[in-house]
Amino acid sequence: MASILTFCMATHLSIPRSSLELLAAARLLSQQLGGLPVQTLLLGAGVKEHALTLIYHSADQVLLVDHPCLEHPEDEIVLEITQKVVCQFEPRVVLLPHDELSGGHVGPRLAYRLRVGIVTDCTGFAVRNSDICWLRPVYGGKAMAYLCTRGPVQIATIRARAFEPLSTDPFRQGEIKEVKVAPESFSTSVTVVERIEAAEERGLSLDRAEIVVSGGRGMGSAEGFSVLHELARVLGAAVGGSRPAADMGWVPHSHLIGQTGKIVAPKLYIAVGISGATQHMAGAGSSKTIVAINKDPDAPIFKLAHLGVIGEWEEVLPPLIRAFQEMYSR
Amino acid sequence: MHIVVCLKQIVDPEVPFHLFRIDPVAKTQIRGSHPLVISSYDEVAVEVAIQAKERFGGWVTVASIGTKETIQALHQALAMGADGAVLLCDPLFEHTDSFGKARILAAALRKIGDFDLILCGRQAGDIEMGLVGPFLAEELGLPCATLVTNVVSQNGKIRLKRPTEAGYEVLEVPLPCLATITNDESNVPRYASVKGIRAAMRTPIPIWTATNLGLDPLMLGKERRIEIEEMWIPQREIRCELIAGESAGERARNLALRLRELGLV
Ligand SMILES: Cc1cc2nc3c(=O)[nH]c(=O)nc-3n(C[C@H](O)[C@H](O)[C@H](O)COP(=O)(O)OP(=O)(O)OC[C@H]3O[C@@H](n4cnc5c(N)ncnc54)[C@H](O)[C@@H]3O)c2cc1C
Ligand SMILES: Nc1ncnc2c1ncn2[C@@H]1O[C@H](COP(=O)(O)O)[C@@H](O)[C@H]1O
Numbered sequence: 001m002a003s004i005l006t007f008c009m010a011t012h013l014s015i016p017r018s019s020l021e022l023l024a025a026a027r028l029l030s031q032q033l034g035g036l037p038v039q040t041l042l043l044g045a046g047v048k049e050h051a052l053t054l055i056y057h058s059a060d061q062v063l064l065v066d067h068p069c070l071e072h073p074e075d076e077i078v079l080e081i082t083q084k085v086v087c088q089f090e091p092r093v094v095l096l097p098h099d100e101l102s103g104g105h106v107g108p109r110l111a112y113r114l115r116v117g118i119v120t121d122c123t124g125f126a127v128r129n130s131d132i133c134w135l136r137p138v139y140g141g142k143a144m145a146y147l148c149t150r151g152p153v154q155i156a157t158i159r160a161r162a163f164e165p166l167s168t169d170p171f172r173q174g175e176i177k178e179v180k181v182a183p184e185s186f187s188t189s190v191t192v193v194e195r196i197e198a199a200e201e202r203g204l205s206l207d208r209a210e211i212v213v214s215g216g217r218g219m220g221s222a223e224g225f226s227v228l229h230e231l232a233r234v235l236g237a238a239v240g241g242s243r244p245a246a247d248m249g250w251v252p253h254s255h256l257i258g259q260t261g262k263i264v265a266p267k268l269y270i271a272v273g274i275s276g277a278t279q280h281m282a283g284a285g286s287s288k289t290i291v292a293i294n295k296d297p298d299a300p301i302f303k304l305a306h307l308g309v310i311g312e313w314e315e316v317l318p319p320l321i322r323a324f325q326e327m328y329s330r
Numbered sequence: 331m332h333i334v335v336c337l338k339q340i341v342d343p344e345v346p347f348h349l350f351r352i353d354p355v356a357k358t359q360i361r362g363s364h365p366l367v368i369s370s371y372d373e374v375a376v377e378v379a380i381q382a383k384e385r386f387g388g389w390v391t392v393a394s395i396g397t398k399e400t401i402q403a404l405h406q407a408l409a410m411g412a413d414g415a416v417l418l419c420d421p422l423f424e425h426t427d428s429f430g431k432a433r434i435l436a437a438a439l440r441k442i443g444d445f446d447l448i449l450c451g452r453q454a455g456d457i458e459m460g461l462v463g464p465f466l467a468e469e470l471g472l473p474c475a476t477l478v479t480n481v482v483s484q485n486g487k488i489r490l491k492r493p494t495e496a497g498y499e500v501l502e503v504p505l506p507c508l509a510t511i512t513n514d515e516s517n518v519p520r521y522a523s524v525k526g527i528r529a530a531m532r533t534p535i536p537i538w539t540a541t542n543l544g545l546d547p548l549m550l551g552k553e554r555r556i557e558i559e560e561m562w563i564p565q566r567e568i569r570c571e572l573i574a575g576e577s578a579g580e581r582a583r584n585l586a587l588r589l590r591e592l593g594l595v
Contacts, residue, residue, distance in 0.1 A: 075476065104452065104510065105476040108464035112429070117555035120459050133559055138457050139359055140343050142350040145457075146560040189473035190503045193489065198497035211595070235595060249515035253493050260452070260512070268594045278347055289594055291585070292570070300346050308570045309585050315578035316585075323586035324595065 003037045004030055005063075005091035007102060008054060009078065012046035017207075018097035018158075020057045020165035025125075025158055026095055027058045027166060032127040036092060039063055041085050041179075043078065045071040048176075055174030058166050062176045063089070067183045072195075075105040076188035082106055083113055084181045091153065093132065098122070098157035107157045117149025121259075123162040132156075141259060141278035141285075160263040161286055198252065206255060209238035211268045214257055214284065215250065216242035218273020218294065218313065225250045227317050228272060234324045240264065242280050258283035272313050276301025293317070331388035331484055331505075333379040333447045335412070336435055336466070337372035339396050339403040341365075343455040350563065357561040359456065368403045371451030375511040377519040379449055380411040382481035389413040391445075393438050395423050395431060401535055408530035409522030416442070420539040422547050427556045432465035434550075437543035439470060447488065448508040452477055459556070460510075467508040475501050479514040491516075 004026040008019035019040070026038045040059040042051055044066065051062040065081055078101060086094060094110070096102035098121045111118035124135035126146065133146040134156050149155070206212060213232045219225055225245070232239045241251035243258060257264060259282035269287035273294065274280060281304050284290065292305035295312045302308045309316055342365050351360040368376070379390045391414040392407040394400050404415035418438050426434065439445060448470075450463030467474035478490040482500055490501045490509055503509070511517070522530070540547055573588060575581035589595045 076474075100477050104460065105464065105474070108461045109468055109474065111461075112432075112465045112468040115555075117427075117557075118461065119556065120461065138558075138561065139350065139352075140455065140458070142345075142347045143352050143359075143561055143563050145357070145558050145562075148557050148559050150555045150557075189507070190475050190501050192499050193502045194500035195494070196497040196499065243513070247513060247515055247518050253514045254495055259458075268589070277344065279343070289592065290568075291589070300348070302570045302572070303348075303567045305570050306568060307573060307585065307588065309573045309578075309581045311578035311581060316582045318582075319579040320582040320586055323583045327586060327590060327595070 003039045003089065003091045004093040004095065005086065005089065006038065006040045006059070006095045007082070007097065008040055008042045008050070009101060010042060010044040010047040010050050012044070015050045015053060016097070017165065018099060018160055019054065021160070021163040022095045022097060022158055023054065023057045023059055024163040024166045028163070029093065029125060029127075029132070033130070037061065039089065039091065041065065041082065043070055043073070043081065045069070051176045053168070056168040056170055056172050058169075058172065060174050062174065063179045064176055065179050065181055065183060069184050072192065073183075074188040074190060074192065075101060076190055077183055077186050079106045079109050080186040081181050081183055083110055085179060086110065086114070086153065088179070094153060094155045096155070096157045098159050103157040107155060111155050114151065114153055116151025116153050116155060118155040118157070119147045119149060120157045121159050122156045123159050125156070137259075137282060141282045161265050204232075204236070204238040206238045206240055206262050206264055209264075210266050211235050211237035211270070212240050212257070212264050212266045212284070212287070213237045213270045213272070214240040214242070214274060215245050215272050216274030216280075217244035219245060219250060220273070222250045224273075224313070227313070231270075231317055231321050231324075234321055234328065237270075242274050242277075271301060271305065272317070274301060275299050276304050331382065331386055331446045332391065332444055333382060333388060333449060334391045334393055334439060334442060334445045335372065335375045335379050335407070335449045336462070337376065337392055337394050337403060337407060337451070338369045338454045339366050339394060339400045340369045340454060340456045342367050343370065352561055352563060354561055357558045366399060366403065368406060369451055369455040371453060371455070371511055371513065373519045374513045374517050375449040375451050376407045376410055376412060377517045378480050378511050380520070381517065382484070383411070386481070386484040388446075391415065391442060393418065393435065393442070395419070395434055404535055405530045406522060408533050409526040410520055411526060415533065415535045417535055417537045418543070419537050422540045422545075422550050426550055427554045428459055428461035428465055429555055430550055431462045432469045434543065434545065435462070435466050436469040437545050438538060441538065441543060446505045448472070448506070450508065450510050452510045452512045463508060463510040470508070473503050473507040475503050475507065475509045477512045478509050479512055480516050
């Protein structure tokens with residue numbers, strides 16, 4: 001079918017936000033291509049209930065692969081299933097989230113196997129003479145480009161938060177179709193032999209926080225970061241960091257903000273000791289208000305932030321924390 | 331264990347955006363006077379390879395598709411501790427897409443022959459497609475582990491560490507295989523030692539062309555499936571409101587007040 005196929009790797013408890021963002025992208029693309037139907041591949045163990053949510057968010061048809069072996073699926077199993085589904089349903093466009101699983105593994109290998117092009121990490125698209133041009137940042141976000149691919153299928157992976165999920169419409173109708181692919185019959189050469197959950201993390205989750213406080217190389221040390229944690233505690237904020245901060249181990253790597261880390265869009269993003277590299281700002285640029293605290297008046301971040309304070313964090317943060325404490329105690 | 335690291339030389343990605351220029355017709359960056367460097371994740375991959383060699387023995391070869399100038403990047407990897415290098419250089423290689431690059435690297439790896447582990451960066455620091463690694467694994471029909479940060483153990487199979495949302499996991503993969511590398515606090519690239527730099531200069535670097543690799547020139551040109559249509563530099567400057575105040579303390583207090591005024595805190 002000439003459809004747009006989106007992807008949703010779910011757990012029993014929830015579906016990722018990315019699957020709803022993909023549906024929003026797919027609906028927009030469908031309109032520009034003259035109304036192609038939108039299909040979603042829903043994968044997981046005990047995930048059937050989520051099919052309706054996907055339909056309410058504009059899927060016309062949900063292709064369901066629900067199997068206990070998809071509780072913690074290996075990348076290659078997901079690849080095999082996706083390949084089978086794509087070969088069976090022959091969509092015209094495949095939209096995948098640009099995350100570790102799909103952007104880093106399934107998307108590229110799928111494209112290679114189908115001998116078709118793929119554009120990764122897209123933030124938009126334009127349809128020109130019924131060809132899709134995929135919009136994406138290049139050179140760490142310093143430039144933008146339109147890329148086109150050749151082949152009967154177009155594959156793109158979509159950057160988180162590039163599209164806003166559509167509002168849910170509980171009256172929408174759609175079809176749920178179970179796909180027989182026998183996931184248990186696939187084998188994989190790469191197996192997970194150990195899963196380690198990190199000890200209790202400090203502070204709030206980055207994804208949900210309304211305020212994110214983020215530190216960079218300018219924080220100088222892990223001790224510097226504990227002052228940031230103090231600020232975060234007062235504000236009820238989550239703590240993130242730039243790549244040097246994560247490399248130095250001052251914040252866990254799962255809290256790295258940027259193009260190759262988390263992409264957040266809180267209402268307030270406070271960047272402390274961060275120079276404002278485009279690769280970092282790719283992860284925070286859609287925040288409603290960006291505040292920069294930096295000692296260097298020429299730091300690029302002062303061209304990317306809404307509010308700025310020039311100064312050493314050692315001198316700015318303690319009075320700032322006190323000011324908020326006083327504000328909140330009144 | 332013989333580890334081959336595929337590395338790309340790029341214009342320094344840390345060039346600040348006000349100095350960044352592109353050629354909109356050629357649809358590529360203008361280098362200007364900016365230095366060329368090893369793409370950052372590839373430098374991390376070199377570090378991962380050298381750490382694995384130090385722990386489990388073996389040797390490390392670095393391979394790059396590039397120009398004569400790329401020898402400098404290969405020397406840097408040798409100086410960090412790689413044992414051998416090869417440059418893949420031919421005008422025919424210049425206009426290939428990710429499929430073509432994977433085909434060239436695959437030919438080089440077949441020529442190298444006795445490798446156990448191939449490491450690629452998760453993505454090159456220029457266009458950042460993140461395709462060549464997984465494509466190369468497919469091209470060679472090898473198992474492929476993605477976004478790992480180091481080699482944990484080696485014993486016929488290897489175990490690789492991969493960070494996850496909640497912590498990390500350990501992947502087991504039979505050899506030979508390919509892995510794409512991402513960074514964490516364990517694999518920050520080392521600086522080259524003076525001794526390393528001297529040794530690097532003495533290491534001969536063979537240059538392999540399409541003919542050496544037995545690649546059909548017609549095939550290479552025809553392979554393009556991914557095309558850059560248009561490139562531009564977006565206007566992105568925001569007028570930043572600088573918070574006034576005599577002292578840092580006063581500016582901090584004024585910031586708090588301004589944020590409250592805006593209803594943000
Ligand atoms: C392919 C690729 C992907 C990348 N992905 C990411 C990514 O996802 N996320 C990311 O963050 N980076 C990423 N990077 C790295 C990025 O290019 C920058 O190198 C990095 O973001 C810089 O981090 P920083 O601002 O903390 O450090 P620096 O650039 O070193 O800046 C430190 C800043 O702190 C200021 N400072 C110093 N001392 C003080 C003080 N006492 N008080 C106040 N200010 C002070 C300095 O003036 C300076 O502006 C990537 C790079 C590449 C090539
Ligand atoms: N010209 C090249 N020479 C050697 N390796 C390359 C080259 N281009 C890409 N690679 C490898 O493939 C990875 C992904 O590149 P890319 O698909 O261009 O983002 C890089 O990190 C390198 O390890």
